[in-house]
Amino acid sequence: MGPTFVSYYEAERFYAHIADDIAGRLKRAVNARGVASLVCAGGSTPGPVYAKLATYPMPWAKIQITLSDERWVSTVDADSNEFMLRRRLLKEAAAKAKFVPLKTRDENPRAAQGKVDKAIAAMAQPFDVTLLGMGADGHIASLFPNSPDLGPAINLKEKSRVCAIRAPGAAGSSARLSLTLSAILRSRLIILIMKGEDKRLVYNKALEPGSVAELPVRGVLQQTAVPVFAYWLR
Numbered sequence: 383m384g385p386t387f388v389s390y391y392e393a394e395r396f397y398a399h400i401a402d403d404i405a406g407r408l409k410r411a412v413n414a415r416g417v418a419s420l421v422c423a424g425g426s427t428p429g430p431v432y433a434k435l436a437t438y439p440m441p442w443a444k445i446q447i448t449l450s451d452e453r454w455v456s457t458v459d460a461d462s463n464e465f466m467l468r469r470r471l472l473k474e475a476a477a478k479a480k481f482v483p484l485k486t487r488d489e490n491p492r493a494a495q496g497k498v499d500k501a502i503a504a505m506a507q508p509f510d511v512t513l514l515g516m517g518a519d520g521h522i523a524s525l526f527p528n529s530p531d532l533g534p535a536i537n538l539k540e541k542s543r544v545c546a547i548r549a550p551g552a553a554g555s556s557a558r559l560s561l562t563l564s565a566i567l568r569s570r571l572i573i574l575i576m577k578g579e580d581k582r583l584v585y586n587k588a589l590e591p592g593s594v595a596e597l598p599v600r601g602v603l604q605q606t607a608v609p610v611f612a613y614w615l616r
Contacts, residue, residue, distance in 0.1 A: 384589065385574070385603050385610035393430075396615040400575060401434035403611070404511050407571060411510040412441045419446045419505050421512040421561065421569070422471070423523075424453075424463030428513060428575055432471035442478040446505045447471075450514055451524035451547075451560035452484035454491050461554035484544065484559045491546035491559040498559060502543045512569040516576055520584050520597030524549055524560035527596055536563045536594050536601055543568075563594070563601045567608055574602065574612040582614055 390396035404420065411418035418441075422428065449463050457464045464483055472481055482501050488494040514522045521527060525535050526549045535545040543565040547558045566572070576585060587597065594601040602610055 383606060385612045387585075387612045387614065389614045389616060391616050393615060396613065397430040397434055400431045400513075400573065400613055401438070403573070404431070404513065405435060405438045405440060407511050408440065408445055411570075412444045415506070417444050417446065417506045419448075419507065419509045419511075421448055421450050421509050421566075422463075422467055423450050423513045423515040423575065424466060425515050426466075427515050427577055429466065429470050431513070431575070432467065436471045436473060436476040440476070442476050443480075445479045446482060447479050448482040448502060448505065449484050450512070450522070450566070451558055453524075453555040454485070454557035454559065455555050457483070457485050491557055494559060495542070495544055495546050499543050502561070502565065507568050509569040510571070512566055512572045514566070514572060514574050514602065516574060516581060516584065516599050518580055518584060520588055520599045522574075522599050522602060523566065524552070524558040525563060525598040525601075526552060527598060532595060532598070534562075535560065536598060538564050538567070540564050563598070566602065567605060569608050572602055572608055572610045574599070574610060576612065577615045579616070582616075585612065585614070 408418040452463050455461050486494040524547045529547050529549050531547045545562050547560045549556050588599045588603050
């Protein structure tokens with residue numbers, strides 16, 4: 383069975399439905415296991431989802447949150463995914479959630495890789511919900527098709543949960559730390575969020591036969607172990 387595709391024409395319903403879905407799944411996870419875990423995508427597209435989610439009455443103190451990837455910039459820099467997440471989600475009651483950052487004080491992502499891997503490993507897994515965006519080049523998290531570091535990052539035999547990635551030409555910073563594909567697939571559910579006709583075309587192409595190295599999102603869409611919901615706003 384492939385991914386479940388849901389399309390929307392109204393932004394308000396699009397963001398509200400995704401926020402409701404995530405909230406419901408996290409609450410059920412807490413009720414069932416006493417803890418829930420959420421992986422958040424960076425970038426601008428999921429921002430309204432986080433803003434809505436932050437207003438919901440949730441057992442925030444029992445919810446663990448991390449990011450799918452991070453740009454190696456200061457956490458008070460506007461290009462920082464952590465900065466965005468703290469501004470949109472981790473505030474007021476939602477600030478009680480346990481946040482596991484990817485950015486450290488290390489000079490570069492490779493130096494931080496070991497300690498961040500241990501921090502991610504300590505989270506409740508499989509992740510209850512992993513929210514991903516997708517770039518026009520088919521990248522997810524910071525798994526870019528043109529990265530010289532992509533091979534190990536998409537190798538499903540790779541045990542590391544995070545990897546240092548060089549992403550030439552990527553916005554914000556070319557130096558990044560990202561969850562590996564194998565870590566992303568350690569999820570109970572993956573939600574892919576997309577906007578615009580260009581992303582729909584990339585999504586359709588990613589469903590066709592081809593390599594994960596060409597379109598890394600294929601690693602999520604063409605597997606059958608983890609349910610995938612793809613939400614698209616026209």
